[in-house]
Amino acid sequence: xxxxxxxxxxxxxxxxxxxxxxxxxxxxxxxxxxxxxxxxxxxxxxxxxxxxxxxxxxxxxxxxxxxxxxxxxxxxxxxxxxxxxxxxxxxxxxxxxxxxxxxxxxxxxxxxxxxxxxxxxxxxxxxxxxxxxxxxxxxxxxxxxxxxxxxxxxxxxxxxxxxxx
Amino acid sequence: xxxxxxxxxxxxxxxxxxxxxxxxxxxxxxxxxxxxxxxxxxxxxxxxxxxxxxxxxxxxxxxxxxxxxxxxxxxxxxxxxxxxxxxxxxxxxxxxxxxxxxxxxxxxxxxxxxxxxxxxxxxxxxxxxxxxxxxxxxxxxxxxxxxxxxxxxxxxxxxxxxxxx
DNA sequence: CTTGAAAAATGGCCCGA
DNA sequence: TCGGGCCATTTTTCAAG
Numbered sequence: 001x002x003x004x005x006x007x008x009x010x011x012x013x014x015x016x017x018x019x020x021x022x023x024x025x026x027x028x029x030x031x032x033x034x035x036x037x038x039x040x041x042x043x044x045x046x047x048x049x050x051x052x053x054x055x056x057x058x059x060x061x062x063x064x065x066x067x068x069x070x071x072x073x074x075x076x077x078x079x080x081x082x083x084x085x086x087x088x089x090x091x092x093x094x095x096x097x098x099x100x101x102x103x104x105x106x107x108x109x110x111x112x113x114x115x116x117x118x119x120x121x122x123x124x125x126x127x128x129x130x131x132x133x134x135x136x137x138x139x140x141x142x143x144x145x146x147x148x149x150x151x152x153x154x155x156x157x158x159x160x161x162x163x164x165x
Numbered sequence: 166x167x168x169x170x171x172x173x174x175x176x177x178x179x180x181x182x183x184x185x186x187x188x189x190x191x192x193x194x195x196x197x198x199x200x201x202x203x204x205x206x207x208x209x210x211x212x213x214x215x216x217x218x219x220x221x222x223x224x225x226x227x228x229x230x231x232x233x234x235x236x237x238x239x240x241x242x243x244x245x246x247x248x249x250x251x252x253x254x255x256x257x258x259x260x261x262x263x264x265x266x267x268x269x270x271x272x273x274x275x276x277x278x279x280x281x282x283x284x285x286x287x288x289x290x291x292x293x294x295x296x297x298x299x300x301x302x303x304x305x306x307x308x309x310x311x312x313x314x315x316x317x318x319x320x321x322x323x324x325x326x327x328x329x330x
Numbered sequence: 331c332t333t334g335a336a337a338a339a340t341g342g343c344c345c346g347a
Numbered sequence: 348t349c350g351g352g353c354c355a356t357t358t359t360t361c362a363a364g
Binding site (some may be wrong): 016020022050051055056069091096097100101104107141142144146 | 179184212226234257264275315317320
């Protein structure tokens with residue numbers, strides 16, 4: 001947990017790696033204006049410090065047969081912390097659920113679910129999600145299309161910490 | 166756009182690249198049980214065919230100063246296709262909005278928004294989102310914590326196309 | 331930062347089902 | 348003919364000076 005402040009070069013590195021996770025270190029270094037070895041050291045340090053959680057190929061769900069994305073809002077009967085964790089553990093074992101966010105307010109969780117088609121989703125919904133212990137109600141919002149799919153956070157290497165909006 | 170069916174090796178490659186976007190080609194090849202050159206050819210073909218959209222570093226929003234994730238449900242006044250596209254274009258210009266999904270039903274869009282803090286989000290909400298043309302109403306669901314953050318889709322190299330759900 | 335050795339990426343070519 | 352393996356060259360990685 002090194003909380004050293006990021007400088008402009010670090011932010012450029014992070015931005016480039018976020019935009020292209022397979023960029024070579026030499027190209028990364030060139031863009032950052034330094035030579036390769038110190039650039040690699042910075043990347044390792046950023047990984048070590050937890051700024052970089054990992055690297056992933058971004059796959060086309062549709063082409064892989066997952067034509068349906070559904071956002072499921074789940075309310076629980078009991079919101080005791082142990083029950084919340086219990087539910088989160090169960091969610092972790094469902095491959096179709098890709099993300100699980102706990103929310104403020106009435107609905108407790110937002111799940112992002114992928115499925116091959118609506119039938120497949122409905123089977124998951126009735127057999128797994130609704131059937132799970134402590135689940136009170138589920139509202140499903142079916143995704144029609146996705147127009148923006150940016151990963152992570154906006155990074156402007158030139159603007160350290162102030163924010164316009 | 167060759168829609169050749171993926172074989173077991175292709176699925177293994179996709180799974181590995183999704184789990185570790187910076188795996189070396191030789192390691193990828195070893196895992197897939199083939200030698201490096203044909204493995205690289207397969208990767209290039211998968212990229213070319215659109216199965217792989219890209220590669221991205223997965224950054225820690227919190228450590229980068231974006232402590233707040235909000236899901237904003239946006240309803241529009243007019244849902245004429247040209248107005249939907251208009252809104253999507255506007256959304257594309259807001260760096261804080263990372264994802265934009267069009268939904269079935271009453272609320273038209275789900276936006277995933279990151280912000281430095283709630284004040285920052287509220288400024289975005291009032292000055293940008295609510296102020297945008299054609300926006301009828303916005304409901305904000307504040308994220309408390311994220312327990313699952315898997316990327317993409319589940320891939321089981323052994324199981325081609327049937328699905329248990 | 332620079333150097334240099336080890337590893338990886340990648341194009342060419344041949345081979346077998 | 349379509350992939351896969353082997354080989355050689357180039358490029359990158361990464362430890363040491």
